[in-house]
Amino acid sequence: MKTFDQEEILLKGLAANDTNAIETIYRENFTAIKAFIIKNNGYSDDARDIFQEAMIVLFEKSKSGSFVLSCQLQTYLYSICRRLWLKKLQKQNRFNPSIESIQEIVPVEDEIDLHEKKNQDFLLMEDALQKIGEPCKSLLEAFYIDKKSMPEIADSFGYTNADNAKTQKYKCLMRLKKIFFAQYKNKD
Amino acid sequence: MDENLLLDAVERYNNGEMNDQERLFFEELRKNNADIDEAAAEHTFFLAQLEKMSEQKSFKHNLNEVENKLINEGIISHSKGRTKARVVYLWNRYRRTIAVAAAIAGVISFSTASLISKYSENKKVAVITPLVDNKLNQFEHKLNQIEHKLNDATATTSRPKFEANFRATGFLVDGNGYIVTNAHVVQNAKNLIVENKKGDQFYANAVYANTVTDLAILKITDTSFKKVSGLPYTFPKSTAELAEPIFTLGYPREEVVYGEGYLSAKSGYYGDTASYQISISVNPGNSGGPVIDKDGEVIGIISSKETNADGVVFAIKSKNIYNALSEIKKEKDVTIKLPTINSLKGLDRVRQIKKLEDFVYKVKGN
Numbered sequence: 001m002k003t004f005d006q007e008e009i010l011l012k013g014l015a016a017n018d019t020n021a022i023e024t025i026y027r028e029n030f031t032a033i034k035a036f037i038i039k040n041n042g043y044s045d046d047a048r049d050i051f052q053e054a055m056i057v058l059f060e061k062s063k064s065g066s067f068v069l070s071c072q073l074q075t076y077l078y079s080i081c082r083r084l085w086l087k088k089l090q091k092q093n094r095f096n097p098s099i100e101s102i103q104e105i106v107p108v109e110d111e112i113d114l115h116e117k118k119n120q121d122f123l124l125m126e127d128a129l130q131k132i133g134e135p136c137k138s139l140l141e142a143f144y145i146d147k148k149s150m151p152e153i154a155d156s157f158g159y160t161n162a163d164n165a166k167t168q169k170y171k172c173l174m175r176l177k178k179i180f181f182a183q184y185k186n187k188d
Numbered sequence: 189m190d191e192n193l194l195l196d197a198v199e200r201y202n203n204g205e206m207n208d209q210e211r212l213f214f215e216e217l218r219k220n221n222a223d224i225d226e227a228a229a230e231h232t233f234f235l236a237q238l239e240k241m242s243e244q245k246s247f248k249h250n251l252n253e254v255e256n257k258l259i260n261e262g263i264i265s266h267s268k269g270r271t272k273a274r275v276v277y278l279w280n281r282y283r284r285t286i287a288v289a290a291a292i293a294g295v296i297s298f299s300t301a302s303l304i305s306k307y308s309e310n311k312k313v314a315v316i317t318p319l320v321d322n323k324l325n326q327f328e329h330k331l332n333q334i335e336h337k338l339n340d341a342t343a344t345t346s347r348p349k350f351e352a353n354f355r356a357t358g359f360l361v362d363g364n365g366y367i368v369t370n371a372h373v374v375q376n377a378k379n380l381i382v383e384n385k386k387g388d389q390f391y392a393n394a395v396y397a398n399t400v401t402d403l404a405i406l407k408i409t410d411t412s413f414k415k416v417s418g419l420p421y422t423f424p425k426s427t428a429e430l431a432e433p434i435f436t437l438g439y440p441r442e443e444v445v446y447g448e449g450y451l452s453a454k455s456g457y458y459g460d461t462a463s464y465q466i467s468i469s470v471n472p473g474n475s476g477g478p479v480i481d482k483d484g485e486v487i488g489i490i491s492s493k494e495t496n497a498d499g500v501v502f503a504i505k506s507k508n509i510y511n512a513l514s515e516i517k518k519e520k521d522v523t524i525k526l527p528t529i530n531s532l533k534g535l536d537r538v539r540q541i542k543k544l545e546d547f548v549y550k551v552k553g554n
Contacts, residue, residue: 052251
């Protein structure tokens with residue numbers, strides 16, 4: 001069993017997207033989650049999906065800074081997975097009221113609601129990025145996601161100079177924002 | 189202030205690229221001008237959203253890498269675990285019927301064995317297997333008979349009385365009852381019926397069959413067939429890319445079955461440029477099913493698989509449908525209009541399938 005400090009370090013690693021931290025958490029928790037899901041009408045692929053989703057929730061939480069674990073990391077992950085799995089079963093009308101709880105659980109409803117809302121926003125963004133098409137999508141990704149400099153981008157996309165690339169980037173950005181906000185505001 | 193400059197300023201401010209003087213000026217500007225402040229706030233929000241999305245993406249990437257590593261080490265079981273879990277699951281739920289199922293399984297494996305020995309005599313077939321299920325087994329025959337009896341008893345819907353001896357897949361390309369399938373499906377068929385998800389059956393005729401491209405187009409002739417609208421997929425004229433994720437719906441069983449895979453080569457058997465090689469798990473009965481990419485575009489039609497290689501399936505490029513349609517127009521003066529609006533794009537897979545199911549048909553015949 002990990003001490004509180006060790007878990008704190010793991011969470012910091014997770015927030016920094018460190019593969020070692022991810023691996024440690026996987027190794028220590030996946031088997032239990034899988035056992036739980038298979039026991040409750042799931043396949044081992046379901047266990048992988050649910051565990052990944054839970055890791056993303058944990059990642060978002062650990063990034064938020066204000067997050068302090070009020071229980072064992074293991075308990076927290078288990079609670080999230082359990083909730084996510086219940087939701088999935090409900091969606092597929094396979095709800096099993098007698099779902100077994102082999103461990104103590106902590107309330108995680110708020111986390112999961114927030115996570116779902118965030119996922120929706122990400123989907124909107126990804127959708128908007130798909131809609132603006134190429135080369136806009138690659139251009140914006142190169143600048144905003146890969147953090148490449150304008151001269152580099154001009155070079156790899158074949159613009160004559162950085163200023164041209166910048167003008168192009170601006171046009172693409174405006175289109176992306178227009179599509180994104182149109183859907184974003186529609187949603188509310 | 190020009191919007192271009194404003195956005196630029198917001199980005200530089202957020203990235204800490206401004207000097208003190210600039211920063212103070214910018215903060216002052218935002219304080220005194222509500223419009224600018226709002227635009228800046230909006231852009232900041234947008235950038236944060238973009239940033240978070242990219243963070244999550246790279247986190248997912250790392251997650252997958254760790255997962256792959258652990259799969260290699262055997263800590264997480266791969267698809268093997270899936271079948272094992274599945275057995276457990278079925279056992280739990282259907283314990284009572286398992287004895288019956290075991291009895292049936294005996295019959296089926298029997299008939300499959302004789303089937304295989306028959307097939308291996310024929311060398312031509314041994315290399316490439318068309319994916320028509322032309323040996324509906326006894327069990328299914330029985331089921332069909334029972335079904336027909338039931339239908340006769342209720343006699344509400346006019347289902348053709350029909351003893352099918354093969355089964356394949358097809359899908360609508362025009363709401364007026366035009367269905368695409370494989371030429372090898374209809375080749376030797378005397379009668380054809382198509383059946384939708386709801387189980388409504390309609391007689392159909394082949395209006396076009398080209399054994400070179402292995403493409404056939406059927407027309408539903410039954411008067412009970414009502415024009416359907418809202419075909420959700422479109423047909424690209426361009427070639428699909430290597431490694432593109434794809435999926436299919438088909439009838440290797442009496443029930444519709446979903447399968448997914450990827451495009452593995454841009455040409456088919458022995459470099460045949462009219463088809464793709466795809467990697468997907470399919471079985472007899474999948475023939476004629478649509479091969480669809482993630483955006484809901486039908487890039488091909490499943491036709492055959494290589495018998496002595498695993499996971500090598502060939503699909504006819506959907507470009508060939510355009511050629512077929514122009515030939516039909518020339519020969520029979522019939523215009524078939526392909527759908528132009530794609531309503532699958534951007535949906536998650538489950539919803540895509542929900543929309544798609546109604547347009548994929550079972551093709552049966554004798």
